[in-house]
Amino acid sequence: MWNVLKQIVRTGIVTEPAPQPTEADTSAVQRIHQDLLDILGQALTIRQVDAGSCNGCELEIHALNNPYVNIEGLGIKFVASPRHADLLLVTGPVSRHMEEALRRTYEATPEPRLVLAVGDCGCTGGIFGESYASCGKVANVIPVDATVPGCPPPPIEILRGILGVVRRRLPAGRR
Secondary structure: OHHHHHHHHHHOOOOOOOOOOOHHHHHHHHHHHHHHHHHHOOOEEEEEEEOOOOOHHHHHHHHOOOOOOOHHHHOEEEOOOHHHOOEEEEEOOEEOOOHHHHHHHHHHOOOOOEEEEEHHHHHHOOOOOOOOOEEEOHHHOOOOOEEEOOOOOOHHHHHHHHHHHHHOOOOHHHO
16 A cells, blocks of 8 residues: 555646636626526426437536536536426437337426437437437437537537527527
8 A cells, every 4th residue: 555655646646737717707607507597497407318329428418517517506407307307418319119218208397398419329310320229319209409419529518508408598688
């Protein structure tokens, strides 16, 4: 154990420091939070559904919850039940086995519900397309409000997609 501690002391900190937020970043965060409150009257709650993905998009979605991105600091949180969700975040091509489950999840989400398809597979069916085992893109199964392309898309693009969908609910003067 002492050898490990000596190695740590010799090596030092090898990661780069986190960027410091600027005043513009702080005001943007406050504006986003206020937009969410204006639109929903509460925090935005998301139910994430993996409809048959390779988990690449899920890794990027998990990165939204890390301290660097801190999506919960914006008033956005993930929930376990679609009955508590405002938005469905769907990844992957919809496998035939997940088709009915995705429809039921969509129907269980209260109005006004939003759907965001994430990743190339969710947007277009990706390399899997439509086949005996895959329904293809999410829009083939449930209505989709917006898409975030990429294989996988970076966390910042997923956040932009979420905020883009939410901003559509704003009155025309506030967009």
